[in-house]
Amino acid sequence: MKLLILTQKVDKNDDVLGFFHSWIREFSTQCKNVSVICLERGEYDLPHNVEIFSLGKEENLTYNPAKSEARQRRLQPTRLVSRAERATYNLLRKITYIVRFIRYIVRNRNKYDTVFVHMNPEYVVLGGLLWRLWRKKIGLWYVHRQVNLKLRIAEKLAHIIFSTTKEAFRLKSKKIHFLGHGIDLARFTAFRLSIPDVESLGKFHNPIRILHIGRITPIKNLEILVDAVHILGHKWKKRVMVTCVGDPVNNTDEEYFKYLREHIAHHNLDESFSFVGSVPHHEIPRYYKEADVSVNLTPTGGMDKAVLESIASSTFALSANRAFENLFDRHARYLLYTERDSRDLAEKINALSEMNESKIVEMQKYLYERVSKDFKIENLITRIVSSMKDV
Structure with missing residues (x-):
């Protein structure tokens, strides 16, 4: 061909x-x-x-309007x-x-x-x-x-x-x-241990490390994550650190990003959220490996490859997207949360953080094997x- x-x-x-x-x-x-x-x-x-x-x-x-505008401002400021x-x-x-x-x-x-x-x-x-x-x-x-x-x-x-x-x-x-x-499985499995063990894979960090990868835009529903982090702190006294990888792209995204920061400040969570912007694709596996859990907050639709990449890195992926129900299989009750339900999301994160270490490793291995076989x-x-x- x-x-x-x-x-x-x-x-x-x-x-x-x-x-x-x-x-x-x-x-x-x-x-x-x-x-x-x-x-x-x-x-x-x-x-x-x-x-x-x-x-x-x-x-x-x-014609480049950005360069032209700068030149015009120098020559004719008004x-x-x-x-x-x-x-x-x-x-x-x-x-x-x-x-x-x-x-x-x-x-x-x-x-x-x-x-x-x-x-x-x-x-x-x-x-x-x-x-x-x-x-x-x-x-x-x-x-x-x-x-x-x-x-x-x-x-x-x-x-x-x-x-x-x-x-x-x-x-x-x-x-x-x-x-x-x-997905390019080798790129993400390179960051996994060759022989997963309870000490490295079965324990959550303190504070809990949560990762979101993707464009900052309204359909990502990041305000639900903000509310969930607030609930985790008030209801279970959980300390959380959220890393968001990605940028807003257009004016609508920028307005949403502004609202998101205000929402974070309203809950006094500024120290719990880190926005690192866009990063080269080859650096993404490191972020997955350093996280305890990634979150995919978009509504049910196509399979977001970020969920697959997270699992390939032996990092739990929580999602509201029902398209992953078959992949999660018997573990879906731990990993699928109700769309736009911050309480359910918080409960799922808390449950994972308190799960028996051997159970965590068993789930990680099972999900990794499914992804490596089918994706x-x-x-x-x-x-x-x-x-x-x-x-």
């Missing part, structure tokens, strides 16, 4: 999308050659049969960048991306026979008719609760669609294949490649 991949970003150090670097590497072991078109290109280290093409988000295209100028810049940037996208897929059309689009149905909308005309197989990976017009059009043009669970793909389609997630990146990519060959 000669594969063309479309994705948002290629950067092994990116805090959110760095994981996809491992996907590309695994695709390269199972395909003759791999071409990748990305919106933005950062640092990467990939085999010789992988070629990267960027649409140029990392460049300063045509004048700011207008909405019209920003709109013009954004339009020119998008046109540049589209032109480059069309040029890349046309110039390289003999280098690929199959297309795999990761999480961006707009690429299928833009290139789908040409790929169909050239008889290229089109596959789409999509894990999101949102169903919009772009997705509906992409569904018609794609030959096959992949997602993690039914909750993560809400559009009815006969083309959908639910494959679960895939290896090698197995996921094999299933994707095999399914696309059979289309």
